[in-house]
Amino acid sequence: MPVCFLYFFVFLICSVLSFFLSLSFMSSGYSLIVEINMVDINSCSVVMTILLDWMSLLFSSFVMFISSMVIFYSFEYMSGDFNINRFIMLVVMFVISMLLLIISPNLVSILLGWDGLGLVSYCLVIYYQNVKSYNAGMLTALTNRLGDVAFLISIAWMVNYGSWNFVFYLDCMKDSIEMQVITFLMLLAGMTKSAQIPFSSWLPAAMAAPTPVSSLVHSSTLVTAGVYLLIRFNFSMSSEVSFIMLFTGSLTMFMAGLGASYEFDLKKIIALSTLSQLGLMMSILAMGGYLLSFYHLLTHALFKALLFMCAGAMIHGLGNCQDIRFMGGLVCMMPLTCTFFIICNMSLCGLPFLSGFYSKDLILELVSMDYLSLYVYLIYFVSTGLTVAYTFRLIYYVISGDFNFFSFHMINDSGRVMLGGMSGIILMVVFMGSCLCWVMVDTPYFVCLPLVMKFMTLIVVFFGSWIGYEVSKLSLCDSSKSSVFVGMSYFLGSMWFMPYISTLGINYYPLSEGGKVFDNFDQGWSEYFGSQHLYNSMAEGSLIFQMMYKGNLKIFLSLVVMWMVFLVLIMF
Structure with a gap:
């Protein structure tokens, strides 16, 4: 059995189970927080926290259902590709990163899924390995890094509470300055991931990826991650x-x-x-x-x-x-x-x-x-x-x-x-x-x-x-x-010139202006009045002295004749 169909069946079965679990949790108003102790070092515990409520389970079921259909679809769409198994594995990693983000109530574990989405999306956008794909991938990765920086700063701010489980503090601490700063940083992160103005230009550029990836990205994974995160932070806004x-x-x-x-x-x-x-x-x-x-x-x-x-x-x-x-x-x-x-x-x-x-x-x-x-x-x-x-x-x-x-x-x-x-x-x-x-x-x-x-x-x-x-x-x-x-x-x-501002405005125009400055100042007037001119003047002077040293007898006799002529002129 091809690897495509194996993942198709796994995701489809998990999607159905997750959907019925979400219905059960919704009808009973039930939520479940699971803490898995990963590592114990002396008195320090590294705990993986998982939040299972109707919202995370329902969204997970949709993500897995769409992913299963996209993987099934990719078997024929990417059939001419020699690296189809690598493509399917990248898609699976993409989906797993999204699922990790959905079920995490902890900022550190969300960051794992968040950065996993960013890294795998870069690998998928540059999948067709040409200049256009490379440019689109760099624009996608670097724009999303802005949101990752906001995420890291908010993780540092969460130290004020002694825990990174933000779900415990959203409602009761919403009036504190720390939670307001964290919510604003989450807004910035969500705006970059969901391509809101002024970070919109990477979304059309990411169309350089294969179409099954676009289907997954635009429906339930990468761009919806920012909206889902802000839905979770809704109560502290x-x-x-x-x-x-x-x-x-x-x-x-x-x-x-x-x-x-x-x-x-x-x-x-x-x-x-x-x-x-x-x-x-x-x-x-x-x-x-x-x-x-x-x-x-x-x-x-x-x-x-x-x-x-x-x-x-x-x-x-x-x-x-x-x-x-x-x-x-x-x-x-x-x-x-x-x-x-x-x-x-x-x-x-x-x-x-x-x-x-x-x-x-x-x-x-x-x-x-x-x-x-x-x-x-x-x-x-x-x-x-x-x-x-x-x-x-x-x-x-x-x-x-x-x-x-x-x-x-x-x-x-x-x-x-x-x-x-x-x-x-x-x-x-x-x-x-x-x-x-x-x-x-x-x-x-x-x-x-x-x-x-x-x-x-x-x-x-x-x-x-x-x-x-x-x-x-x-x-x-x-x-x-x-x-x-x-x-x-x-x-x-042209999306109000946003692609030009975020691509040409960052690299082409500054480099072009820098080239003009280099030509006119570094290699122009500053060279003329500075080191280059000084070097040329000294070189010309040294050539004159060198000429004098090489023909010293002729020059001595010429100077004697000039001196005698000068004396005669003075006498008369």
Whole structure:
């Protein structure tokens, strides 16, 4: 039996067990903290602490279920790779790091999973070993190191409490300055890992990894680690931390929606939609809806994993082409894959009654109910409209119209193993939103709004579609049109110049300016007035004296003649 299928069965069985355990813990209100004594050195004990409650078990079950389907899918997708076993082992290490992070109530043991995610993600992003992958991997690793620094500082601050088990102090010590500093540092760590503004540029760059890895990263592992950590720290958040999180999350959501409307790379469009949904989770968490944020985290994980799998099947069939302008009419050649693709996109938009609808519609209605500023209300609904805009734009380019690829092609739904992996998730995409709604919400909720605000979600979908259509037209404008429109489309389509700031702004421009300074000052004026000029002057003087020493008799006679001429002139 190939190693892929072994891990597939192990993760699938563990996922089912974890899901039923979480239901049991949820119904009985039961939590379990397990302490495993690792090492005893004299009076010092090294203890591994594990927190098992309904939240950690439910999230673990989703992570393992998606991982099992991705590993099954990878068996065919990566079949041409000679190092497929190494790839599968990296994916397994990735999942184990995420599970360690989920079940740890201790900052030190969370750091093991946190850094494990960072290290293995670097190895996976550079898997295709070329210059683009290397640059993307370095950007990913170095951006996440900023969050790791915040993590290490917070571990040092936890020494004030005498223990690193933060779950014991979240509620009772939330007003102390130490816990406020730790919570702010955790916010910084969560923002880097979940790619919030201004750390957003690494997420689209990480698309250099193989598509199964992107499916795993964007659904339930790397980028959701920051959101999950902040959900755990929800009870200790002050109003200042919540305000920062709300502002950055809403801006990220808006920026990603605009950027996706200009993008033509299939994987980057889906990556920017992940960024938009992460901003949505962060901002609703900042408003106090930590359960709602967790609910959307779970539903989003399902349809985003399947969305990347469908994109991978299309890229696989199109000979590794990711440009949506070369696609079109794929529904005739890949009907089942395109069906899955449309269902996932509809779930992303919040179409009733798919899984994304239950969490997204509830979030928007609760935003309408709350006493918030006009900015928050507008940016939520406009960002939702942009989500629908770039989703329908993607469907139009990929599925409808004429086929724009090569005449000789081999595109079909013959990949049985890949279709099997995708078929395992599609039922969850359709039904799991309503199931989680029944399971997680113990009492029925009733959102009472005026008729206009109740229909505002539907209105803003059509309005946002129109905005997205206009923005898409701007992205295609050429240099003959207004330079303002060209510059605006370039600015919005490049994620507000963030990739340039975080890559070119850090290495290229400083090195370029340093080269100019080196040419003009170190090798220019400072050399002319300094050491180089001094050396040249002394060299010229020494050459004159050397010439005198070599021809000393002739020079002596010449000087005598000049002296005699001088005396004669004085006498007369």
